[in-house]
Amino acid sequence: MAGVDCQILIIGCGISGVTAAKTLTDAGFNKVRILEATNRSGGRLLTGTLGTDIIDLGAAFIHGPSEENPVFRVARHYWLLSPEALTEENQSADVSERPPMVSNWFSCSGQRLSAKDMRPALIMYSQIMDDTSMCSSEEPQWTSVGHFMRSEAKRRAAEAWKDKDEATRNLLFSALSALFKVECCSNASNSMDDIDLAGFCTYENLKGLDCTIQGGFELVIKNLVSELPPGIVTYNRPVRCVHWNNTESSGSGVTVECEDGERIAADHVILTVPLGYLQKHHSTLFHPPLPPPKVHSIQNLGFGTCNKVFVEFDVPWWGPNCEIIYLVWKDEEDITDHVTDVKQRWIRKMSSFTVQEKSESHAHILCGWIAGREAEYMESLPEEEFKQSVTELIQRFTGNPAIVPKRILRTRWFSDPWTCGSYSYPAVGSSAQDMKSLIEPLPMEESKSQPLQVLFAGEATHTYFYSTVHGALLSGQREANRLIAHYSPKHLDQ
Numbered sequence: 001m002a003g004v005d006c007q008i009l010i011i012g013c014g015i016s017g018v019t020a021a022k023t024l025t026d027a028g029f030n031k032v033r034i035l036e037a038t039n040r041s042g043g044r045l046l047t048g049t050l051g052t053d054i055i056d057l058g059a060a061f062i063h064g065p066s067e068e069n070p071v072f073r074v075a076r077h078y079w080l081l082s083p084e085a086l087t088e089e090n091q092s093a094d095v096s097e098r099p100p101m102v103s104n105w106f107s108c109s110g111q112r113l114s115a116k117d118m119r120p121a122l123i124m125y126s127q128i129m130d131d132t133s134m135c136s137s138e139e140p141q142w143t144s145v146g147h148f149m150r151s152e153a154k155r156r157a158a159e160a161w162k163d164k165d166e167a168t169r170n171l172l173f174s175a176l177s178a179l180f181k182v183e184c185c186s187n188a189s190n191s192m193d194d195i196d197l198a199g200f201c202t203y204e205n206l207k208g209l210d211c212t213i214q215g216g217f218e219l220v221i222k223n224l225v226s227e228l229p230p231g232i233v234t235y236n237r238p239v240r241c242v243h244w245n246n247t248e249s250s251g252s253g254v255t256v257e258c259e260d261g262e263r264i265a266a267d268h269v270i271l272t273v274p275l276g277y278l279q280k281h282h283s284t285l286f287h288p289p290l291p292p293p294k295v296h297s298i299q300n301l302g303f304g305t306c307n308k309v310f311v312e313f314d315v316p317w318w319g320p321n322c323e324i325i326y327l328v329w330k331d332e333e334d335i336t337d338h339v340t341d342v343k344q345r346w347i348r349k350m351s352s353f354t355v356q357e358k359s360e361s362h363a364h365i366l367c368g369w370i371a372g373r374e375a376e377y378m379e380s381l382p383e384e385e386f387k388q389s390v391t392e393l394i395q396r397f398t399g400n401p402a403i404v405p406k407r408i409l410r411t412r413w414f415s416d417p418w419t420c421g422s423y424s425y426p427a428v429g430s431s432a433q434d435m436k437s438l439i440e441p442l443p444m445e446e447s448k449s450q451p452l453q454v455l456f457a458g459e460a461t462h463t464y465f466y467s468t469v470h471g472a473l474l475s476g477q478r479e480a481n482r483l484i485a486h487y488s489p490k491h492l493d494q
Contacts, residue, residue: 008483009256009264010034011239012272014043015071015469016457018224019476020270025229027484032229033264035256037238037418041225044274044419045469047216050310050409053359054216055367057308057411059469062213064206066091070477071220071470075213078223085211093209098126101323105175108329110399117168118326120161121175128152129183133201144428145200146192149180150335170333177332178351182369184337185352188304188422188467190372191338195302199426204464212357217469237262238418242269243287244442244453253450268452270479272472275438275460276303276420286454291444297434301460302427305414307375309350309368309390312407316364317398318355325353325366327397342377347389349374371422376414386410423467424460435463441482452486455479 008029010017013036024032046058065072065085072091075081084090093099103122105113128149135148142148153176161169180192189195213219225233243255252265278298282290290298318325329348339345349370356365368390370378378386387408395401413422437444439461442454457475465471 006267006483006487007031007252007265008033008268008270009254009266010270010272011242011256012036012043012458013041013225013233013235014272014458014472015045015221015224016459016472016476017043017270017272018221018228019473020272020457020480021228021232022224023477023480024483025232027480029483029487032232034233035237035239035258035264036233036235039235041233042218042221043272044413044422045217045221047218048409050312050365050407051363052361053312053356053363053365055310055356055365055409056212056217058413059217060212061210062208063210063468063470064208065211066206066208069206069208069470070473072208074224074473075220078220080213080215080219080223081211082214085209090209090211092207094207095209096130096205098129099209102319102321104318104322104325106325106327106397107171108327108331108396110396112398113171113328118172118175118328121172121179124153124156124160124172125176125179128156132197135197135201142197144193145195145197146180146337148197149183149192153335171328171330173333173335174328174330175326177334177336178326178328180335180337181349181351181371182326184349184371185306185369187425188306188371189302189425190304193337194304194425194427196426196428196430199430199432202426202432202464203466206470220469239285241287242271242285242454244269245288245449253453267450268455268483270455270457270476270483272457272476274303274419274421274458275301275424276422277418279303280420290442293437294440294442294444297430297437300427300430300434301438302425302430303421303423303460304372304425305375306369306371306422307378307411307413309370309378309411310356310407310409311353311366311368311390311394311405313364313366313403314406317394317400317403318366323355325355327351327353327393338372339374342373346370346374346377347393350390350393378410379412379415425467432463435461439463441479452483455482 010020013034021032021034044058048055048057062071103115105118107113238259240259241257252267254266254269256264282298339348350368353366353368390408413419441452443449457479459472461475462471
């Protein structure tokens with residue numbers, strides 16, 4: 001297909017927008033343009049530095065790095081993967097995105113806990129998460145994923161831990177609380193009680209041990225953008241309103257009004273903004289307003305915050321082979337994954353640190369994980385108060401007041417005006433129909449208006465890879481291919 005003449009505007013230069021543009025231009029569409037609100041490509045792929053070390057402030061892992069994963073294939077094409085990630089053994093591992101990791105455990109009383117003693121909690125947690133898929137087709141007796149997790153933990157512990165003394169059982173239940181908070185980070189949710197069980201089970205894992213990008217995930221975007229036609233991306237060009245159904249009488253189906261007043265006529269628009277941005281701005285971003293089913297889906301689906309806290313030390317206080325650190329509050333035996341008093345106890349939500357891979361500078365860096373309202377509140381704290389809280393947390397759990405971080409850096413995805421959070425999840429009350437309505441182009445259903453005026457892409461629009469980079473990439477390809485099919489000779493003949 002050569003020299004297709006329609007005008008296509010893509011809003012957002014994240015991986016879904018870039019992939020859509022590359023798919024279209026490779027297919028011969030020569031009037032494609034990307035409008036990006038910020039001064040950079042990548043969206044939620046953002047690489048930064050801590051000292052001289054490279055860190056991923058946004059997405060960091062290829063989940064399921066195997067042949068089925070398009071992000072893995074792209075990263076391999078650009079030589080961005082380590083030799084280990086390329087091995088057949090790594091690609092064939094079936095670990096459901098919960099790879100075995102060497103763990104260190106610490107309690108709030110300043111004690112290092114035996115990993116062997118904590119293993120029963122880790123095993124039970126893994127088994128419960130694996131068993132969520134068995135509930136999806138049954139009569140719903142659980143109101144949410146969190147309800148299922150807590151109910152099953154208590155039921156199974158009654159038998160599995162019956163011979164353990166009360167103090168040991170309570171410690172294991174508190175360890176489950178720490179692990180459930182980690183699961184909140186995986187889903188960017190305030191609580192697992194917010195996640196619909198049936199929707200959660202639609203997510204599909206790919207084989208492969210999660211791996212990172214050498215040099216940072218943003219390199220994937222930079223390489224993809226370098227292959228686009230010159231000048232295709234316009235930076236610092238936020239969009240005020242998408243006028244569809246020819247409401248601007250421009251002769252085209254859509255007119256995109258930018259914040260600087262420029263109006264750009266287009267035959268088709270592919271919108272790739274995060275669901276969080278849509279939830280906040282959909283009422284002003286479209287004219288006429290979105291149809292009720294589309295609004296309903298935007299409001300029903302979940303979108304939350306997961307932030308990172310990078311902490312560098314002069315010397316490590318964890319074990320030499322440690323890959324992840326868990327923090328256990330001994331008074332959380334009731335199995336809780338969030339706090340009631342966010343202002344006073346937000347720091348409790350940060351129950352794990354992953355150990356960053358060793359770098360050329362030999363820096364000792366941990367990445368703390370925190371999600372939900374606690375993560376959002378953390379963003380609002382003054383810098384010194386935030387750093388003091390993190391320092392006191394580490395000193396308390398290590399029992400060593402002499403440990404002082406060299407550097408501390410936090411992400412602020414909720415405060416970012418163009419993301420309004422991190423990624424999506426299937427919220428309680430949402431349905432498969434909500435996802436279908438979110439994906440459906442405007443105008444919806446049968447209409448005499450020009451078809452495919454506004455198309456929707458982004459990780460939240462992928463039915464079973466939501467929240468992932470590969471889901472975002474595939475959604476951009478999907479919408480580009482929708483337009484390619486629309487302009488195919490066979491379709492035009494019909």
